Amino acid sequence: EATQIQFWHAFTGRLGELLDKQVADFNASQDQYEVVATLKGNYSEALNAGIAAFRAGEQPHILQVFEVGTATMMAAKGAIKPVYEVMAEAEADFDPSAYLAPVAGYYTNTDGEMLSLPYNSSTPVLYINKNALEAAGLDPETKPATWSEVEEILVKLKESGSECPLTTAWQSWIHLENLSAYHNVPFATEANGFAGTNTELAFNGDLQVKHIDKMGAWAKDGLFSYSGRRNEGGARFRSGECAMFTESSAGYAGVKAEADFPFTVTNLPYWADAEGAPFNTIIGGASLWVMSGHEGEEYAGVADFLNYLSSAEVQAQWHQDTGYLPITTAAYELTKEQGFYDENPGTDIAILQMTGKAPTDNSKGIRLGNFDQVRAIIDEELEAVWQGEKDAKTALDEAVNRGNQLLRRFEQSTR
């Protein structure tokens, strides 16, 4: 009988279908192991389910954790079995340098050891409904590079009757975390937490205040329409209601499957007056953590499955279907060879935007404890701006102060 491997994840919709297919293909490719994929809710819910299950001794073998939970998982030493160790014990053919540096770097400790397996890494991009541009009397091929250009388009969209010229998914990730990296200003001190847990939030600087202030004004003028904290805006873009949409590169999976209008995927816009901008954006998405407390034979199966997911063919197909980054150099090269980027313009935007410039201390990534809870505070404060209850500076100052208390709590818990 096949050894079962439990895999808990957070993918619904088109991404859920594609994940189920990968699992079915792996199961069909051999008869020693059977991976059982279980949906555990959204990213936060899946993370909490994994932690609660560990406490109850009922943890899965593999847990998908979004990038926000990385520091929490790294600190949960007894609960996890680092991927490099799983691979070494299984004597698997595993080469960490096969992974793209900015992706691997996110999930690697200071000794260069890979702790979790990069699986679905994304970066934010801008989606545009070409029909909406045309209806506003604009060239449907328009690709605004800067936020000032975006603003001019939003005004025309509104004049043409659009009730939702712009919406966004993941507001903190795109409009504060990536905004900061893209303009080379700190989101937090200590290299955004990569250099240590003694870190403080710093996203209430001039650039961030200016950007959130602008978005607040756009909300007031009916140019920006808020949809929710995660990717609720996706349905509104795919149905044609919203004309422009800032969202993960992986929003591509759903847009490609559902939108019945021509669309553009282009770079996340930047502020042209910021020196040196744009720098590179940072990753989001999730990685796969192996949990401790299982049998050796089961870990051999985990190693096989993770290697399967990383193989060039599987990873290239996943990248092409979902819009997630290709993860390994081999999958990237294979995708180029297959002519995918030429046939599907915009699909290489994410990887180019991530890797265009050498990362700085502000654009390597973000590694903060209690980050999911910090994001909830940020969401609350941003919502107050969109509703016209707070100005941008007050909201960001309060988010920084409230968030810092959670960072201190995390630091104390790791001592």
Ligand SMILES: O=P(O)(O)OC[C@H](O)CO
């Ligand atoms: O939609 P995803 O999977 O690319 O994730 C977006 C954000 O990184 C979530 O924190």
